[in-house]
Amino acid sequence: MKIVFANSAWVSAAERLILRGGSWKSVRLRVRYGLILHPVAGPVLVDTGYTPEAVTRPGRGTMLRLYGALLRPELNAAEQVLPVLARFDLAPGDIRVVIVTHFHADHISGLSLFPNARFIASDAAWARLKARTAWQNLRHGVFTELFPADFERRLDGLSSKQQVAPHDGVPGGADLFGDGSVVAVDLPGHADGQFGLLFPDRKRPLLYAVDVQWLLSALKEERTPGFPASLLAEDFAAIEPTSVMLRRFLAAGGEVMFCHDPAPTQYDLGGEGG
Numbered sequence: 001m002k003i004v005f006a007n008s009a010w011v012s013a014a015e016r017l018i019l020r021g022g023s024w025k026s027v028r029l030r031v032r033y034g035l036i037l038h039p040v041a042g043p044v045l046v047d048t049g050y051t052p053e054a055v056t057r058p059g060r061g062t063m064l065r066l067y068g069a070l071l072r073p074e075l076n077a078a079e080q081v082l083p084v085l086a087r088f089d090l091a092p093g094d095i096r097v098v099i100v101t102h103f104h105a106d107h108i109s110g111l112s113l114f115p116n117a118r119f120i121a122s123d124a125a126w127a128r129l130k131a132r133t134a135w136q137n138l139r140h141g142v143f144t145e146l147f148p149a150d151f152e153r154r155l156d157g158l159s160s161k162q163q164v165a166p167h168d169g170v171p172g173g174a175d176l177f178g179d180g181s182v183v184a185v186d187l188p189g190h191a192d193g194q195f196g197l198l199f200p201d202r203k204r205p206l207l208y209a210v211d212v213q214w215l216l217s218a219l220k221e222e223r224t225p226g227f228p229a230s231l232l233a234e235d236f237a238a239i240e241p242t243s244v245m246l247r248r249f250l251a252a253g254g255e256v257m258f259c260h261d262p263a264p265t266q267y268d269l270g271g272e273g274g
């Protein structure tokens with residue numbers, strides 16, 4: 001099973017906003033998304049990264065434009081999701097599954113590009129989202145205009161999946177394809193319903209831990225940023241226990257990857273690949 005990550009965009013942030021005790025110098029963060037070539041499920045996307053739908057499309061809502069003006073993501077044309085799929089001889093219609101780790105704009109921006117895809121996501125978080133007003137959702141960092149109109153019909157909720165038990169420092173979770181190759185692991189703290197993906201069969205088991213932290217060094221050196229980053233967290237108090245679980249996984253020999261860490265990994269396009 002091949003696993004590749006690509007960088008949809010760059011976003012700059014002062015280091016001290018994302019690393020406790022960091023400097024004012026600006027760090028250029030990646031905005032990753034993944035592509036899994038699964039032997040049975042076929043090509044599966046892990047989020048979509050930023051695409052023009054969230055960042056440059058003229059008809060965007062006022063709040064989405066404001067969000068873009070504040071964060072100023074720079075789209076990375078060469079590694080946008082459609083050209084990356086083309087490198088693998090894949091068209092948008094070939095994508096039957098998009099795993100949606102959480103509902104922030106840099107993860108759901110391109111969902112509308114995949115008309116044949118089912119969406120594996122937290123159905124519990126989706127139910128909570130539907131119960132909120134548009135303004136309440138904005139406070140959770142969710143721009144509902146980015147969801148395809150038929151998202152719910154195409155939702156394949158995590159709650160229907162078989163659970164895998166944790167063992168020896170390796171977390172448990174929902175077995176997404178029924179073969180134990182991709183396990184959704186709950187990662188409370190950053191966003192409502194956020195989960196990561198455990199690939200237990202790699203030589204070194206990999207846990208894609210999405211947005212638990214921005215930087216791997218914040219995890220390893222226990223430097224979770226406080227205020228004002230804490231304002232952006234869904235449940236700030238949950239970030240520490242989630243980080244402890246990730247450090248235990250690292251200590252047990254696992255590999256942790258984040259969406260935004262700038263350092264290239266072996267799974268990034270152009271790396272040695274998996």
Ligand SMILES: [Zn+2]
Nearest residue numbers: 104190191211
């Ligand atoms: Zn996020």
